[in-house]
Amino acid sequence: MLLVQEEKGSAAYNAGYEVxxxxxxxxxxxxxxxxxxxxxxxxxLTKVVKQIRTFGE
Structure with missing residues (x-):
């Protein structure tokens, strides 16, 4: 549950709805x-795996 909930008529809601x-x-x-x-x-994922593989070197 969000602490701040936007109304359905807000600009962000309308923009998201249109998109x-x-x-x-x-x-x-x-x-x-x-x-x-x-x-x-x-x-x-490949970047993370490469970091893990080269961690001990």
Missing amino acids: GKWVAQNPILTLLIGVVVSVGFVWI
């Missing part, structure tokens, strides 16, 4: 976002 509608109507964009997030996750 969500736009992404939902463009499946290619959803796919591209998924690819970018996946590649970013793998990149970070």
Whole structure:
């Protein structure tokens, strides 16, 4: 539960709602976002594993 909850009529809610509608109507964009997030996750994971492997050297 959030300590500060925004109202449904706020500017941030409306902006998020509009972005969500736009992404939902463009499946290619959803796919591209998924690819970018996946590649970013793998990149970070490889950096962490490399740090762990070279820790004792």
